[in-house]
Amino acid sequence: MTIKDIARLSGYSVATVSRALNSHPDISEAARAKILEVVAQQDFQPNNNAKHLKQQADTGVAIVVKGIMNLLFAELVERVQDLLQSAGQEASVHYLDEDANEVVYACHLCRERKPRGILFLGGDLELFRAGFAPITVPCVLLTNSARELGFANLSSFTTDDAAAAAQVIGLLADKGHRSIGVLGGNFSCSQISFRRLTGCKEAFARLGIPFDEALQYEPCRYSMRDAYAATRRLLERSPGLTALFAVGDVIAMGAVRALRDLGRRVPDDLSVVGYDGVEMSRYTVPRLTTVRQDVTALAERGVDDLLRRIGWNRPPVHEVIPFRMIDGESVAGPAAEKGRGPEPSRP
Amino acid sequence: MTIKDIARLSGYSVATVSRALNSHPDISEAARAKILEVVAQQDFQPNNNAKHLKQQADTGVAIVVKGIMNLLFAELVERVQDLLQSAGQEASVHYLDEDANEVVYACHLCRERKPRGILFLGGDLELFRAGFAPITVPCVLLTNSARELGFANLSSFTTDDAAAAAQVIGLLADKGHRSIGVLGGNFSCSQISFRRLTGCKEAFARLGIPFDEALQYEPCRYSMRDAYAATRRLLERSPGLTALFAVGDVIAMGAVRALRDLGRRVPDDLSVVGYDGVEMSRYTVPRLTTVRQDVTALAERGVDDLLRRIGWNRPPVHEVIPFRMIDGESVAGPAAEKGRGPEPSRP
DNA sequence: CTGAAAGCGCTTACAG
DNA sequence: CTGAAAGCGCTTACAG
Numbered sequence: 001m002t003i004k005d006i007a008r009l010s011g012y013s014v015a016t017v018s019r020a021l022n023s024h025p026d027i028s029e030a031a032r033a034k035i036l037e038v039v040a041q042q043d044f045q046p047n048n049n050a051k052h053l054k055q056q057a058d059t060g061v062a063i064v065v066k067g068i069m070n071l072l073f074a075e076l077v078e079r080v081q082d083l084l085q086s087a088g089q090e091a092s093v094h095y096l097d098e099d100a101n102e103v104v105y106a107c108h109l110c111r112e113r114k115p116r117g118i119l120f121l122g123g124d125l126e127l128f129r130a131g132f133a134p135i136t137v138p139c140v141l142l143t144n145s146a147r148e149l150g151f152a153n154l155s156s157f158t159t160d161d162a163a164a165a166a167q168v169i170g171l172l173a174d175k176g177h178r179s180i181g182v183l184g185g186n187f188s189c190s191q192i193s194f195r196r197l198t199g200c201k202e203a204f205a206r207l208g209i210p211f212d213e214a215l216q217y218e219p220c221r222y223s224m225r226d227a228y229a230a231t232r233r234l235l236e237r238s239p240g241l242t243a244l245f246a247v248g249d250v251i252a253m254g255a256v257r258a259l260r261d262l263g264r265r266v267p268d269d270l271s272v273v274g275y276d277g278v279e280m281s282r283y284t285v286p287r288l289t290t291v292r293q294d295v296t297a298l299a300e301r302g303v304d305d306l307l308r309r310i311g312w313n314r315p316p317v318h319e320v321i322p323f324r325m326i327d328g329e330s331v332a333g334p335a336a337e338k339g340r341g342p343e344p345s346r347p
Numbered sequence: 348m349t350i351k352d353i354a355r356l357s358g359y360s361v362a363t364v365s366r367a368l369n370s371h372p373d374i375s376e377a378a379r380a381k382i383l384e385v386v387a388q389q390d391f392q393p394n395n396n397a398k399h400l401k402q403q404a405d406t407g408v409a410i411v412v413k414g415i416m417n418l419l420f421a422e423l424v425e426r427v428q429d430l431l432q433s434a435g436q437e438a439s440v441h442y443l444d445e446d447a448n449e450v451v452y453a454c455h456l457c458r459e460r461k462p463r464g465i466l467f468l469g470g471d472l473e474l475f476r477a478g479f480a481p482i483t484v485p486c487v488l489l490t491n492s493a494r495e496l497g498f499a500n501l502s503s504f505t506t507d508d509a510a511a512a513a514q515v516i517g518l519l520a521d522k523g524h525r526s527i528g529v530l531g532g533n534f535s536c537s538q539i540s541f542r543r544l545t546g547c548k549e550a551f552a553r554l555g556i557p558f559d560e561a562l563q564y565e566p567c568r569y570s571m572r573d574a575y576a577a578t579r580r581l582l583e584r585s586p587g588l589t590a591l592f593a594v595g596d597v598i599a600m601g602a603v604r605a606l607r608d609l610g611r612r613v614p615d616d617l618s619v620v621g622y623d624g625v626e627m628s629r630y631t632v633p634r635l636t637t638v639r640q641d642v643t644a645l646a647e648r649g650v651d652d653l654l655r656r657i658g659w660n661r662p663p664v665h666e667v668i669p670f671r672m673i674d675g676e677s678v679a680g681p682a683a684e685k686g687r688g689p690e691p692s693r694p
Numbered sequence: 695c696t697g698a699a700a701g702c703g704c705t706t707a708c709a710g
Numbered sequence: 711c712t713g714a715a716a717g718c719g720c721t722t723a724c725a726g
Contacts (some may be wrong), residue, residue, distance in 0.1 A: 002703055013713045018705055029713055049459050050703035053396040054718045068442070074416055095415070095442050112396050113499045224630040257630040283604040284570040349719055360697045365721055374696055398720035399704045 001044055009275045011037040021046055026278060052113055061091030062115040063304065064106055066122035067098040070222070071250065071278040072293060075143060079299035080119060087307055098222075103131040110135055117310045119302060125149065129189050138309035138316075140302045143293070144192060147318035155309070155316035157301045159190055164291045164323045165199030168204075168245050168273050171289075171325065172326050173207050176333045177243040177271065179216075180209065180232050183255055185246040186221040193219070196247045196275065216241065227254025236260055242270060242334035249274040249281040256330065267332035277326050286329035297321045348391055357385040366391055401462055401624045407437030408460040408653065411453055413469035414445040417560055417569070418597065418625040419640060420468045423489060426646035434654055445569075450478040455546045457482055466649060472496065472538050485656035485663075487649045491539060491641070494665035502656070502663035508539055511638045511670045512546030513553075515592050515620050518636075518672065520554050524590040524618065526563075527556065528581050530602055531594040533568045540566075543594045543622065553637045563588065567598060573581060574601025589681035590618040596628040599635050603677065614679035624673050633676035644668045 003021075007014045012031055019027045020035035038044075047204050052058070063080060065073050077093060084091040094109070096102055102123050109115060119140045128141070128149055139154045146156035172180050182200050185193025197217065204211040211217075215238050220230035227246065231254065233243065246252035246257075252274030256266050264270045266286055274281055277292030305317060350368075354361045359378055366374045385391075399405070410427060412420050424440060431438040441456070443449055455665050456462060464485045475488070475496055486501045493503035519527055529547050532540025538686035544564065551558035558564075562585050567577035574593065578601065582588065591606075593599035599621030603613050610619045613633055621628055624639030645668050652664060 003705095004703080010717095015706080015713055015715095016711085020714090022705080026711060031711080045455065045458070047400070047459060047703050049396045049400040051705075053394070053703080053720085054705040056705080068415075069421055093442075097704080108392065111392070131625060224627060228630065253627075254630055256632060257634075260632060280571060280600075283575065283601055285603060285607060287604075296711085324673055351719080351722095361720080362697055362699095363695085363721080366696090369721080373695060377695080394719050397702085398721075399702095400704085400719080403721080403722040 001042060003046060006035065006038055006042065006044055009042070021216070024220045024320070055079050055114065058114045058116060060092055060115060061310070062106075062109050062113065063091055063093045063119045064102050065093060065095050066102045066120070066124075067222075068096070068101065070122065071280060072276045074145070075278060075295045075301055076121050079295055080121075080303055083299055083303040084259045089307065096198070097211045101127055101131070103127045103135075106139075107131065107134055110137065117306045118305055123317060124342035128154070138306055140297050140306045142302050145318055145320075146316075147180065151316070153309075153316060155302075156318045157298050157305070157321055158319075159291075159293045159298075159323045160320045161195040162199030164203065164275070165196040165245070165247070166203035167325065168275075169200050169203035169209070170207070172243045172245070172271060172273065172331070173203075173209060174240065175243075175331060177269065178209055178334070179238070180204075180211070180243045180245060181238060181241040182217045182245050182253040183230055183234060184222065184227065185219045192339040193247055197280070200245065202222070222250050224250055224254035224257070226249060227251040228258045231255040232262065235259070235264075243269060243272070243331070245273045245275075247275050247288055249278050249288055251274045251275075252281070252290065253284055256284070256286070266345045267330050269335045271331040271334075273331060274328075281326070281328070288326075289328035289331040290326050292324050292326045294321050294323060348389060350393060353382065353389065353391055356389070356612070357382045382465040387408070387538035402461065405461045405463060407462060408464040408466060408657070409437055409453075409456055409457070409460065410438055410440045410466045410468065411595055412440060412442050413447065413449045413467070413471075415442045417445070417469065418627060419490070419623045422625060422642045423468050423646055426642055427468075430646055430650040436621060436648070448474055450473070450474045450480070450482075453486075454478065454481055455605050457484065459645070460547040464653045464655055473598060475501070483644075485536055485653055487653045489649050490667055491644050491669075493663075498663070500656075500663060502649075503665050504594065504645050504652070505666075506638075506640045506645075507667045508542040508672045509546030511622070512543040512592070512594070513550035514672065515622075515638060515689055516556070519590045519592070519618060520550075520556060520619065522590075522618065525556055525681070526588045526672070527558070527590045527592060528585060528587070529553075529564045529592050529594070530567065530577055531574065531598040532566045533571065547592065547650050567624070569595045569597050571597055571601035574598040575605045578602040578605035579609065582606070582611075587639055588617065589620050590678070592620045592622075593624050596623045596625050596635055596637055597627070598622075599637065599677070600631055603631070603633070614638065614677050616682045618678040618681075620678060621675075628653040628675070635673075636672050636675035639671050639673045641668050641670060 003014050003017050006017045007302055016031055017035050065077055067073055077173045106118055120141045123141050123144055141156040145158045146154050173211045218230045218234040220226040243257055246255050252272050255272055259266055260271055266272050274288040274290035281288040281290050350361050350364050353364045364382050367379045394639040412424055447610055453465055465575040466486045470488050470491055479679055488503040490505055492505045493501050565577045565581040591602055593602050596691045599619050602619055605615055606617055613619050621635040621637035628637050
């Protein structure tokens with residue numbers, strides 16, 4: 001069953017069938033009705049290979065998600081899809097592995113699917129720097145800033161990770177913590193992890209709180225299993241820590257479990273702060289105190305800017321979206337009064 | 348940059364370039380080497396639209412995942428991909444929404460991508476019954492049994508959900524529970540939820556434990572948020588329950604949180620059992636007692652059978668894969684000794 | 695082993 | 711508003 005069959009059955013030419021199928025304006029109501037009737041009756045689906053092979057430009061936008069199991073992106077993609085749909089825009093979602101090359105993938109997409117615009121959920125700046133140039137359609141990067149790259153067709157919207165991390169440290173300091181560990185960060189979004197760690201260091205310096213990166217920082221991937229092992233390593237090195245900042249909620253969950261298994265209760269013995277404020281963080285025991293990235297605003301600003309730039313050829317923008325702290329049950333004062341000393345011991 | 352450019356640059360015809368690109372046997376080593384050199388140097392990527400438009404059959408198998416955020420499927424897809432890769436089989440993963448029509452999607456795939464075989468992770472039997480007939484390549488359905496459908500090219504491998512559910516009830520009964528609630532089950536995998544509930548009912552009947560479905564069963568989707576609300580509804584109706592069987596780990600997590608917020612501690616006041624045994628269930632507080640679906644065996648048997656049937660035209664098989672219980676920290680005896688009465692009150 | 699040529703199923707100027 | 715025809719970039723008999 002091809003477009004030729006529909007042409008034969010409807011009594012029109014393949015050209016007219018194609019026009020009806022693609023809601024082309026230059027077609028009579030009679031032709032459209034007749035053709036769509038036959039199409040419906042035959043349950044005809046056009047072959048997308050042929051369609052995209054010939055078609056100059058697709059009508060929809062592509063959403064490229066970097067990290068199939070990323071809970072924050074899952075929430076973002078849902079919002080973004082809703083917004084796009086409300087705007088009458090078709091959207092196709094493409095899920096990539098966490099350590100795939102999203103820019104190379106997007107190049108493919110442009111050659112083979114020719115979307116009107118691309119929305120990246122997560123992205124590695126180095127990959128953009130190296131490979132984004134061939135992409136000419138309007139693009140938006142969410143959760144990372146692309147300002148420094150200076151591409152004329154790439155906007156970005158991001159949370160101020162450094163400021164948020166600094167605020168976390170400030171919050172823990174306010175509670176009286178002076179021995180704070182930092183947990184997590186990995187390759188596939190190195191800049192983001194780096195910004196969060198940098199924010200921590202600045203806060204430590206400003207507050208006069210000691211921080212020995214070699215002793216008090218432990219990287220790990222965004223997985224509970226990895227976080228669990230990393231927490232044990234960190235606590236073995238620095239048993240005197242009274243608080244942990246996990247740079248992701250998933251990491252925080254692994255940390256909480258590891259601490260319990262080490263006989264440390266959260267928050268009684270150790271406080272834990274997460275990052276992202278994903279739905280799951282509202283259902284853990286204890287509920288996480290965490291930085292909430294404003295998923296709604298990120299999605300709205302991203303979609304709005306993308307559609308605006310698809311319609312009119314405007315310069316890209318780079319915005320910082322405010323975050324907020326969510327109070328949970330995973331932070332308390334240090335357990336010094338319970339007889340624990342004021343570590344970590346520094347040489 | 349198309350295959351024609353490569354032909355020109357390498358001094359061969361497009362036909363020979365195509366052969367080199369597709370590792371066709373009838374090509375000289377000299378031609379292959381020269382062409383692949385030019386291809387590498389130009390970083391040429393063939394256009395898949397054209398490729399699939401013309402190509403009779405793809406070389407790879409397709410994995411169709413029903414439920415983008417399903418943690419069990421996430422583990423399965425990882426295993427399946429590894430196995431396929433070890434077998435030298437190319438694989439493409441297709442993520443569908445939980446309530447998408449996987450069979451319609453697979454039909455598309457067959458027309459446009461022509462895979463050698465399809466592996467379904469999750470699937471609704473009714474959709475298969477209604478739409479699977481046009482699909483002619485060997486297929487495998489994982490986590491649901493397709494035996495009753497009798498398709499000549501569809502195998503299936505599944506956990507014995509009814510038996511597992513019955514064993515859960517048996518375990519709770521052994522601990523002394525007589526007032527057990529059942530939580531969860533939804534549309535997109537109705538048969539599976541139904542089998543688990545059926546298993547429970549059989550166990551209740553066999554053990555002589557009262558079970559009033561209207562009072563003690565509450566359906567919900569596989570999400571923490573839904574499970575949270577459902578748990579509150581269930582406990583409001585039947586405050587005397589001493590144990591809950593959540594038919595998914597994600598549901599169990601929402602339930603645990605809801606119970607805490609109701610002032611009931613797990614397992615001290617109420618026991619909770621999950622289902623699936625996903626990685627997350629090992630990191631919750633408390634760790635879940637749960638039914639572990641044998642992800643490794645499901646993946647191995649599924650891939651093995653699919654490849655076997657792709658190679659030789661053999662009849663499909665329908666196998667039940669053993670499960671096992673994982674002991675966690677979420678089950679204890681009923682809290683009767685703490686002064687709670689032996690409910691639920693039955694009229 | 696290699697090439698010339700047909701054709702996959704569409705879209706899109708172009709002409710009417 | 712409609713149709714005839716060219717062509718998107720590949721693969722694949724077919725002939726040599």
